[in-house]
Amino acid sequence: MKSAITALVAGVLACHPANGGTVPGPQKVSVHDVLTRPALVGKAVEVTGRCLGYSVPTVAVGSPPVTRSDWQLEDQGEAVWVTGSLPEGCTATTPAESASTISAVVAQDTMPGLGGQTPVPRQYLVRR
Amino acid sequence: MKALHRICLVAAFLTAAACGGGSNDNGGGGGGGGTREWTVMVYMAADNSLAVQGILDLDEMEDAGINDKVQVVAQAEFSPSVLDQQQCTAACFNRPNFNTFRYAITQAGGSARNGPDRGTVSEIGGGSNVDMTNPNTLKDFISWAKTNYPANHYALVLWNHGGGYTGLIQDETSGGSGLMTLDELKAGLTGAGQIDVLDFDMCLMAGYETLAKIVGLADFAVFSEEVVPGEGNPYTSIIDGIQANPTQDARTLSGMIVDRFNASYQGSKASTTLSAYDLSAFAGFESSLNDFAATLQAGLPGLGTTISQAAGVSQKYTLPQLTDMVNFLDSLNVRVAGQAALQTKIAALKSAVTAATFRINNAVHNGNGQTQQGGVDDVSRSNGLNIVLPSGTGQDVLPQSGGSSLASYQALMPGKAWTSFLTAYAGGQGTTAMTDQGDNRFEAYLVWDPDAVAAGADVDFWVLEPDGNIYVPAFGSVTPNGTMSNDSYGDQVNFEGYLTNRYVAKGDYLIFADLWTDPANFQPAYNLAFRYDQTANFNLFFAQPYPVLSLQTSWLNDPTPTPAEIFAGAYTDLKYVGTQTFNGPPAPIARPGATASMASVQATGRGFTPAQLATLRRLVTIERLGGDARPPRLAGLWQMPFSPRGGR
Numbered sequence: 001m002k003s004a005i006t007a008l009v010a011g012v013l014a015c016h017p018a019n020g021g022t023v024p025g026p027q028k029v030s031v032h033d034v035l036t037r038p039a040l041v042g043k044a045v046e047v048t049g050r051c052l053g054y055s056v057p058t059v060a061v062g063s064p065p066v067t068r069s070d071w072q073l074e075d076q077g078e079a080v081w082v083t084g085s086l087p088e089g090c091t092a093t094t095p096a097e098s099a100s101t102i103s104a105v106v107a108q109d110t111m112p113g114l115g116g117q118t119p120v121p122r123q124y125l126v127r128r
Numbered sequence: 129m130k131a132l133h134r135i136c137l138v139a140a141f142l143t144a145a146a147c148g149g150g151s152n153d154n155g156g157g158g159g160g161g162g163t164r165e166w167t168v169m170v171y172m173a174a175d176n177s178l179a180v181q182g183i184l185d186l187d188e189m190e191d192a193g194i195n196d197k198v199q200v201v202a203q204a205e206f207s208p209s210v211l212d213q214q215q216c217t218a219a220c221f222n223r224p225n226f227n228t229f230r231y232a233i234t235q236a237g238g239s240a241r242n243g244p245d246r247g248t249v250s251e252i253g254g255g256s257n258v259d260m261t262n263p264n265t266l267k268d269f270i271s272w273a274k275t276n277y278p279a280n281h282y283a284l285v286l287w288n289h290g291g292g293y294t295g296l297i298q299d300e301t302s303g304g305s306g307l308m309t310l311d312e313l314k315a316g317l318t319g320a321g322q323i324d325v326l327d328f329d330m331c332l333m334a335g336y337e338t339l340a341k342i343v344g345l346a347d348f349a350v351f352s353e354e355v356v357p358g359e360g361n362p363y364t365s366i367i368d369g370i371q372a373n374p375t376q377d378a379r380t381l382s383g384m385i386v387d388r389f390n391a392s393y394q395g396s397k398a399s400t401t402l403s404a405y406d407l408s409a410f411a412g413f414e415s416s417l418n419d420f421a422a423t424l425q426a427g428l429p430g431l432g433t434t435i436s437q438a439a440g441v442s443q444k445y446t447l448p449q450l451t452d453m454v455n456f457l458d459s460l461n462v463r464v465a466g467q468a469a470l471q472t473k474i475a476a477l478k479s480a481v482t483a484a485t486f487r488i489n490n491a492v493h494n495g496n497g498q499t500q501q502g503g504v505d506d507v508s509r510s511n512g513l514n515i516v517l518p519s520g521t522g523q524d525v526l527p528q529s530g531g532s533s534l535a536s537y538q539a540l541m542p543g544k545a546w547t548s549f550l551t552a553y554a555g556g557q558g559t560t561a562m563t564d565q566g567d568n569r570f571e572a573y574l575v576w577d578p579d580a581v582a583a584g585a586d587v588d589f590w591v592l593e594p595d596g597n598i599y600v601p602a603f604g605s606v607t608p609n610g611t612m613s614n615d616s617y618g619d620q621v622n623f624e625g626y627l628t629n630r631y632v633a634k635g636d637y638l639i640f641a642d643l644w645t646d647p648a649n650f651q652p653a654y655n656l657a658f659r660y661d662q663t664a665n666f667n668l669f670f671a672q673p674y675p676v677l678s679l680q681t682s683w684l685n686d687p688t689p690t691p692a693e694i695f696a697g698a699y700t701d702l703k704y705v706g707t708q709t710f711n712g713p714p715a716p717i718a719r720p721g722a723t724a725s726m727a728s729v730q731a732t733g734r735g736f737t738p739a740q741l742a743t744l745r746r747l748v749t750i751e752r753l754g755g756d757a758r759p760p761r762l763a764g765l766w767q768m769p770f771s772p773r774g775g776r
Binding site for chain 1: 176177178179180181183184207209210211213214215216219220221222241242288289290291294298300304305306307330331332355356357358360397398446448523530531532564567630662663
């Protein structure tokens, strides 16, 4: 937040026209994009999907990445883990009835390999 | 099944060996209460999203090794569907199936494979997947553990999801999506006998409501106000700590869990809270809480807005209705100056809830990861115990229905003074008309000449919200309708402002620019940067020539400043910027004339009064003289010597 505003106000009083800021907007991406494009890590994104809460059904792969209350955002049968506040209309145990769009930053961690499996990197979302 | 189970228990009693196992290096169940000091009973309900973490936590327990004075046992099950997502069968955790199993760690050497591989394993009732949310399942496990591994002391760890007053423990296969309620937890513990330490390895359980349900059933509680990291307890460290001093009492052990949990997350991306309480002091605490609740209720409805504001600026958690109790008391105390009776109750309750005889330990840690609003989940104002207290704004309300509703709370906590207060308080909420901005929220920052910062000048952003109160970043970080930036003076930057919540009260939001100090007479020009969509670029409100602030005609020198004079531009150090109106979708920010602006202020009924200006005058005057009117987080920054104005 601070860096974005700092960038905004640098010289803002010199000769800035209205709408003259330079803060880039986030990319609109799908759940599938987040899961399959490691290049998105660190990027601000907007993702649309249905909040499933944290467990039932469990569609996202692996453990919740940050806290035990991380939740899933589902689209087209795939789900990504999201850490942060739940969207309106969704509770930890009650999925949302409809899709919503959230703003988030893509992050990555490594899923532990069980039973001798190889650890696997995966992407998840940090809700802003 | 039940007949077989009874036979096993009888056999265990007679042979002092575990049913289906338990023969071990330390004599299994034969340790007896006289020789084994602690049995740690882990109720691991991992038939849900936390399956992998559960398996890894079993491994951590094994890594602690064994000790003839300390026995670790678990009842566990893991989600087939979650493990299938990782292309895993039960073999991935060293089991032939997904049945619920009981496990006693009896072999040294540490974990060699994922899952139980350092002790004896038995299935329940001949092999089934039981409902871990059923209180009888919990009671049976405790009974099994105590029968087969008797000790002088028992620690019960409840491992899974936690949702504060909405419940705990989820079982995907056998119990569906619902949680065990706190009343069911109480039922599961009732009759289970002595529990010295009850450790909630789960989110959000450090609440008054939890304590109220387990008092008399456990001696000490360990739990977290905020959500917990997926890894949960550092089991190796905690069990090492018990084994190193097996004769430690329950109080010491409870405090030790908090310390080792906190130490394990230093440097972590996740923020953590953990606290421990002595339930023998609960009655005294609740008596103070009852007095406080009755006093609050007697002050309604007049006190409602003040309570709402105090709750809104207090430490909150991922479940926003949960409010840190001590932080709320502090926030309320500063808002009820002069109300001696209420302040006496506040002081008494704060003393009770923080007494060393009640709160044994409390540790908080701000992580270095990013969460909501792009910043860390700041839990630094957590004092160990939360309580259900919604501010009534945004999502921080008690919903109309469901497990977190007022009706559910009333059913959970009947006859309690806090329930009575909450009913009166929350029942009076909802009269504020709200509007939903979706994800495109109004955001505004006052910005000024960057060179003014180096010159020592500082500008404050003020917003008069529809509730009639003025909010300033220097005096707080949260309003009922938004989140303030840091104070610009503290950060030495040339902007400050705020981001509104998704749900905001309908009405007018009036923005002002105040020049707090200008020692070099820099006379900074300023503007307002704003947007309605966090993906869009900012707009600037004023075109050139930009307005300027100076100390030439200060409102502080007017003994009776009025809103009308401010709107009329009578002061050079306090200027009206513009008005953002929400009546449905936000109307474009505008700068209505003095008459319309005065009408807007008067429409609040209470807003922008001489009393408010007097308060702000007092605070600002203290600051200008180098005092300490701002919150403690900024204390120190206000120790600067008073600098006389200089010429430019």
